Amino acid sequence: MIRVGFMGFGQTGREAVFPFFGSKRVDLCWVMKHSDELRGLYASSFHHLDYDKAPIFSECDWSEEFLIQNPVDVVVDFSNSSNVCKYDLLARHGIRIVSAVSKYSDEEVALLQQLSTQTAIIWSPNITLGINILLMASRFIQAATPEADIQILESHFKDKKEISGTAQRIADTLGVDHDNIHSIRAGGILGEHEIIFGYPYQTIRLSHDTISRRAFGRGALSCCRWIYKKKTGLFNMSDMLVEDMRDWLNGLEIA
Ligand SMILES: NC(=O)C1=CN([C@@H]2O[C@H](COP(=O)(O)OP(=O)(O)OC[C@H]3O[C@@H](n4cnc5c(N)ncnc54)[C@H](O)[C@@H]3O)[C@@H](O)[C@H]2O)C=CC1
Numbered sequence: 001m002i003r004v005g006f007m008g009f010g011q012t013g014r015e016a017v018f019p020f021f022g023s024k025r026v027d028l029c030w031v032m033k034h035s036d037e038l039r040g041l042y043a044s045s046f047h048h049l050d051y052d053k054a055p056i057f058s059e060c061d062w063s064e065e066f067l068i069q070n071p072v073d074v075v076v077d078f079s080n081s082s083n084v085c086k087y088d089l090l091a092r093h094g095i096r097i098v099s100a101v102s103k104y105s106d107e108e109v110a111l112l113q114q115l116s117t118q119t120a121i122i123w124s125p126n127i128t129l130g131i132n133i134l135l136m137a138s139r140f141i142q143a144a145t146p147e148a149d150i151q152i153l154e155s156h157f158k159d160k161k162e163i164s165g166t167a168q169r170i171a172d173t174l175g176v177d178h179d180n181i182h183s184i185r186a187g188g189i190l191g192e193h194e195i196i197f198g199y200p201y202q203t204i205r206l207s208h209d210t211i212s213r214r215a216f217g218r219g220a221l222s223c224c225r226w227i228y229k230k231k232t233g234l235f236n237m238s239d240m241l242v243e244d245m246r247d248w249l250n251g252l253e254i255a
């Protein structure tokens with residue numbers, strides 16, 4: 001079993017833990033929350049499961065001693081970028097890191113790079129499998145039709161302040177100016193992204209909708225299984241998908 005610790009138990013973390021409870025290969029050992037309001041409860045109790053699993057700790061419990069008493073192989077992070085200050089301790093213990101934090105500053109990315117010489121880190125501003133497959137498909141369309149006008153549309157819940165990290169990653173991957181990102185903030189939209197490829201007489205649209213925050217947990221679970229096998233390095237989900245696809249292609253029987 002791969003032992004996993006989980007940081008960040010806000011609106012996303014609470015839902016993202018759910019797929020971990022059904023896993024046969026991954027054991028969710030604990031959840032770390034910023035405040036101590038839920039300390040002593042179990043993450044499983046938020047999903048009406050009939051067992052107690054993944055005790056909730058608070059940041060005041062965090063220390064090297066805590067990691068020794070509650071050992072894990074991988075830590076998943078759904079908190080915020082400031083939490084990167086904890087990664088040094090994780091790296092020193094060889095604990096792999098799955099970061100779902102949407103946006104890091106340049107300095108924080110440099111820190112991730114530096115720590116990735118000691119442990120393996122996978123960082124994805126959108127950890128759904130769907131959006132990462134969409135990203136690969138968009139590269140194919142761009143390579144086939146480099147003349148396309150590309151616009152990126154992202155819609156999220158009213159309170160999301162920053163521009164979608166996913167949209168920025170799409171723009172950077174396709175070499176598109178960030179001015180071509182258009183943001184909508186309305187009600188409780190969980191996360192919708194669309195890439196529009198415009199041509200003189202036609203349009204291609206690639207879109208992805210998150211219909212449950214559990215989709216983020218499903219992707220994070222796949223990342224845990226993959227990053228556990230790596231020793232060092234900073235990866236993204238394309239690295240994971242390309243490697244998986246290569247294995248799949250190698251396994252195909254050629255008639
Ligand atoms: N990569 C992805 O696919 C996704 C990424 N996100 C990102 O995940 C993060 C969390 O999003 P939400 O849950 O919507 O926000 P939120 O504000 O509801 O939750 C964040 C939680 O992290 C906690 N937190 C803050 N600092 C912490 C620390 N040092 N240690 C432990 N917990 C800490 C906060 O108290 C809060 O409960 C954001 O960066 C968001 O952009 C959200 C959805 C998907």
Ligand SMILES: O=C(O)C1=N[C@H](C(=O)O)C[C@H](O)C1
Pocket residue numbers: 012102125126127160163164165166167190191192
């Ligand atoms: O804050 C969120 O919720 C989300 N953030 C990510 C982003 O900024 O791209 C990913 C997802 O769409 C949800």
